[in-house]
Amino acid sequence: MDVQDYIALAMLLPLIGTVMIWMSGPRPNQREVVTVVTAILTFLCVLQVLPPVLAGENPTLIITEILPGLPLAFVVEPLGMMFALIASFLWIVTSFYAIGYMRGHNEPNQTRFYMCFAIAISSAIAVAFSGNMFTLFIAYEVLTLSTYPLVTHNQDEEAKRAGRTYLGILLTTSIGLLLVAILWTWFAAGTLDFTKGGILKGKIDDGLVIVMLFLYMYGIGKAALMPIHRWLPAAMVAPTPVSALLHAVAVVKAGVFTVLKVIIYIFGADFLTETGASVWLMYVAGATVLLASLVALTKDNLKARLAYSTVSQLSYVVLAGALATSFSLVGGAMHIAMHAFGKITLFFCAGAIMVASHKTEISQMRGLGWRMPFTFAAFLLGALSVIGLPPLGGSWSKWYIALGAADAEQLVFIAVLMISSLLNVAYLIPVFARGFFGPREEEAAQMADAHHHGQEPEPSGHAEPKSRIAEAPLFCVIPLWITALGCVALFLYADRLYAMLEPIVK
């Protein structure tokens, strides 16, 4: 088979999987086997595309020409390759996790859940491989629509309201701003192909570049720049596997991925720095980084806190794009990978805690670490990576973005990055700390309560704190350790990632 076939298969397999999941709906075991097998095959297909990309080629697949000059085309370049690898690999991990979570939580409508999940992954890979802005836009919209049923999964009032916010913001921005920007680009440049060095230089008035950049940056609602970030916390009503893979990886990363694509291949980094059109974006992104972190501090609900942390971390990538130096762009691209592994670990942990102990608020988690030591240890690894401390992957991307800021002589943003790290410490570490330190009366009360309800008596008290380990199902715990170890691996092998991504700025 050619590379082209693998590109097509990588997007088709999840869709075929969707149909098969639907057909095996009444048989949960078969359904979940189909999901996992599809995920593994998809990842293998994506992997087949890697060697030619590493060799410096850009495998191309053109399906059909929708409008004259606007084909449905897929061109794989390093940035997209990385995104597709992350999305498809983490889908495997998430599939296992979802089995544990959805069963442990007795969720309804699981067939629909797995079907929409597969469609969302297919469209995320399509976003990654898109060869022009038009194709990307189509895949981007499919991603929005296919994740809507996942956000509204619970079908209660809250889920419906969240679904409205989700769809409202994402569709409004994409149709109202992004589509206008795309049309304008097409009208001005006569092409929408992703081209090295950009396509807009000399095609639009220098003064209008700012307007165009504004349309793109706020049109890409999935990048969750403030003040259009509200859909992301709202989406947290979804089951945790959705929050983990889609709202920490596939959907939001599709947003910042598109931001980088637009900056590198539509505007061209040089064009942006020459015109200075992106300076406002640096400040908006920097402000989002800090403000979202501050909001995260105030959240007691663990998933809400993680959601605001995601908003903040996404703006690292936008900031990197706005700085538009070669260091910052590669750093921003690396941050997509680093944050993906770190944040999915944290979400997996949040879900595991919910399954095992039905706790969602951080204030309830005192002493819980003794009961779920594996989960909390993995949480620490994920948290350290998000904060950006060695020996975890997150430290590298932050390092390169900071270098980029120095390169662009925007030193204030180095300060922003440092303050943000401190804020990250302030809102992530207490979760871990609360698990192991602090008074354990809560746990004691819990025990007494359990005793009261006629369960077998447990030795309680301070003497034997580790007496009872009540971890989440293995299907939950193993995936979260895989991703946590992934954070470590990304620290050790960051040079390979760097080498792979370097061509995008050369």
Next chain:
Amino acid sequence: MSFAHLPALVIVIPLICAPLCVLLRRKDWAFVVAVLATWASFACSILLTIQVMEVGTISYAMGGWAPPYGIEIRLDALSVYILLIVSGIGSVVAPYARNSLLLEHIEERAHMFFSAYLLCLCGLMGVTVTGDAFNLFVFLEISSLSSYVLIALGSDRRALTASYQYLVMGTIGATFIVIAVGLLYQATGSLNMADIANRLPEAGYTNRTVIAAFAFLVIGAGLKIAIFPLHQWLPNAYTYAPNVVSAFLAATATKVSVYILLRFVFSVFGVEFSFETLPTALPFLVLAVLAMFLPSIVACFQKNVKRVLAYSSVAQIGYMILGLGFVSVAGLTASILHLFNHALMKGALFLVLGAVFYRIGSCHIDRMAGLAKRMPWTMAAFVGGGLSLIGVPTTAGFVSKWYLILAALEKGWWYVAVLIVVSSLIAVVYVFRVIEAAYFRDAPEDLRDVAEAPISLLVPAWILVFANFYFGVETSVSVGIAERAAQALMGAG
């Protein structure tokens, strides 16, 4: 059989079959005749389209009497395009009618229905093929009179008043058109449209008779199209008509009326007179923009989903008129293309509602709550049609909007482009209201165990939904013909 008589055959077939349906008196036979007649017309239309695309305009002298004195059938890219829409929708809807009528309490008069249906189809197709201005009026009246009958067949008693309202407004419109034709005859001495176009410069563009003719024609056609604010008849007519009729009329009747407007304004009067001598473009643009917004907003507050779609139709007509008001090839292409795409999406959505009505006897949004669980295929079709109505990429609706926005940018009117985009966001609201009700609300007590719609209703609906996606990806045919038609129209001026 020789293909030479195809242009006549395409309208003669339904015209002959219409009385045949009544004579047969048996509803099954009438059904078979009607379906075969529509399919035959559709086949003729496809052959004609291929012919026109290959050799250009076809002229056929009816009865061998040479034009301009005899009646001429004249087919160019625009005519065959509309012909294709009308006969295509007609042949998808006809098989659907049989089962759909069962619940409308008119099955014992089904042969009457099919007769009126074929007459209406014949009239609509006749308008598009004829090259004679008076003949056009005659065909228009055939289609209008039969459509009053079709609407009045609705099971709700309000269908009668709706039909009456449409009759009054439609007759005013048709009368205005015939007055315009009369004035043109007075000014030029001809009824053949191509001939009138040739003779008009002689009569002089400042001639008051010609200007009056133009005014009557635009208002008359505007009434039939339901250009905002002349749309008052439309919501009631679409809401209370039998479902199959709503689908058929929404997808075809207004399109044919737009055709009349395009034909007269661009081919007969010519671009120079219509837009340079007279300031026609601006009122069109203003009304189009108002139509894009006000009826859309009204649609968001309707409880009856058929009414939602009816108001949405008025809004969509705004897009067609907007493209016309640009007075450019790009704008006209978008306009004509939207005729085609809108027929697909509205046809699909109304057929879906027909299937809903078949099972639950209502199209009220509260009654449709929770319906997605019981009728998954039906509601999935609604989602498909709805996405096209919003204009999501890879649907036909997106292609229309793309061309319309490009046409606005070409003019340098970026604010119009923004307005188009914003107005399509309103469509998101009214489409998702229905989807949210069907998917996320609990079904009313008495509708807990309705079954999926019968296959005979689902297949036609899904054919159109599929077409929405097919023509959203494969645009060479739909855009190609529209572009040629637009070039011909602009070139004529």
